[in-house]
Amino acid sequence: MIKIASWNVNSLRVRLPHLLDWLTNTAPDIVALQEIKMTDAKFPLAEIQAAGYQALFSGQKTYNGVALLSRGRVGSDVVTDWPMLEDPQRRVLGATYDGLRVLNLYVPNGSSIGSDKYQYKLNWLTHLQDYVRESLKHYSHLIVLGDFNIAPEDRDVYDPAAWDGKILVSPPERAALQQLLSLGLSDTFRQFEQAPESFSWWDYRGSSFRRNHGVRIDFILASTALSRYCADSTIDLAPRRLERPSDHAPVVATFHL
DNA sequence: ATGGCAGGCTATGCCTGA
Numbered sequence: 001m002i003k004i005a006s007w008n009v010n011s012l013r014v015r016l017p018h019l020l021d022w023l024t025n026t027a028p029d030i031v032a033l034q035e036i037k038m039t040d041a042k043f044p045l046a047e048i049q050a051a052g053y054q055a056l057f058s059g060q061k062t063y064n065g066v067a068l069l070s071r072g073r074v075g076s077d078v079v080t081d082w083p084m085l086e087d088p089q090r091r092v093l094g095a096t097y098d099g100l101r102v103l104n105l106y107v108p109n110g111s112s113i114g115s116d117k118y119q120y121k122l123n124w125l126t127h128l129q130d131y132v133r134e135s136l137k138h139y140s141h142l143i144v145l146g147d148f149n150i151a152p153e154d155r156d157v158y159d160p161a162a163w164d165g166k167i168l169v170s171p172p173e174r175a176a177l178q179q180l181l182s183l184g185l186s187d188t189f190r191q192f193e194q195a196p197e198s199f200s201w202w203d204y205r206g207s208s209f210r211r212n213h214g215v216r217i218d219f220i221l222a223s224t225a226l227s228r229y230c231a232d233s234t235i236d237l238a239p240r241r242l243e244r245p246s247d248h249a250p251v252v253a254t255f256h257l
Numbered sequence: 258a259t260g261g262c263a264g265g266c267t268a269t270g271c272c273t274g275a
Contacts, residue, residue: 010274011264035274037264062265063273109275149275168275201275204262215275247263247275 001231002255004030006145006218007239008106008201008248012036012067015246016044018239023051026236028252029071030097032104034147036065043067058090066093066104066146073097082127091124094135100226100257101139103132105146110167118167121149125176133183141257142223144185147248149217150177152187156216158197168215186227188220188253189235200235201248209240220253229255 005028009015012033023031031053036043040059048055054074059065068075075095081087091106105128110121135142150173154160163169181187189198199214208214222230233253240249 014264035264109273111273111275166275203275206261208262217275244263 002030002100002257003028003252004032004102004143004145004220004255005250005252006032006034006104006147006220007250008034008147008218008246010035010037010246010248012038012044012065013042014244016047018242018245020047020051022236022239022250023053023069026250026252030102031069032093032102032145033067033069034065034104034106034248035063036067037062038065056093056095058093060088060090064090064106066090066106068093068095068102068104070097075102079103082124082131084130085124085127087124096139099139099141101135101142103135103142103144103146105144105148107147107149109149110173112167113165113170122172122176125173125180129176129180129183132180132185136184136223140223140225142185142226143220143253144180145220145251145253147218148177150174151215151217152177155196156199158199158213158215163215168217181221184224185221186224186230188222188227188230188233189216189251191227191230192233198235199249200251202240204247218248218251220251222253222255226255229257231256 057067079094111117
């Protein structure tokens with residue numbers, strides 16, 4: 001059995017105590033982190049290792065930054081960029097763990113529809129599709145997980161009417177996500193019965209979490225062959241209830257491998 | 258229509274996030 005998780009921590013410096021507690025309580029085998037917001041030189045490797053995890057990381061100052069934690073072996077065949085996109089933003093981290101290929105993503109937010117950042121997001125998603133298409137040729141067991149910054153359907157948004165015309169839900173973004181899935185990936189969360197209004201991100205403002213005014217934008221996607229072994233896929237709300245939380249909750253999937 | 262909250266920075270307000 002392997003337990004794999006994704007969590008946008010919104011600053012690993014601030015959230016390190018939450019992460020270490022969560023690792024102890026949850027005991028995942030592999031964890032994908034996003035928005036660590038630090039250079040590689042500042043990565044808290046000693047604390048992570050003391051908790052029993054190896055780490056790969058691709059960081060930058062102030063923004064973005066991704067990491068992969070694993071119990072036991074460190075990942076191999078590490079990738080930190082799309083082959084055809086020159087990009088200083090650290091949003092990609094791929095590695096292989098005993099034949100399991102893992103691709104950790106921090107998809108661009110896109111700011112607002114029609115902005116330069118929106119175009120960057122859509123272009124980035126095209127490169128993601130190309131890369132996943134190639135990866136699926138080489139790996140039957142592929143997991144693509146992270147903060148996708150896209151709410152796939154209206155049921156993934158607390159108030160679809162209020163979000164209409166906004167970032168995260170625009171038709172081109174949703175189409176890009178569907179095209180990605182159609183390459184042969186399964187949204188493991190939707191393989192199982194879930195409570196209505198299940199979300200993974202809530203705005204810090206306006207008591208959004210207390211009112212459950214959220215969106216579901218963090219996913220664990222599994223290749224078709226692998227998805228058949230998925231036994232569970234959940235969102236862990238506990239860390240979002242803590243003092244000074246990340247605005248994202250971790251998502252966790254278990255595979256019988 | 259607007260701002261609201263949080264993090265990082267060389268800052269004492271601004272940018273970004275979603």
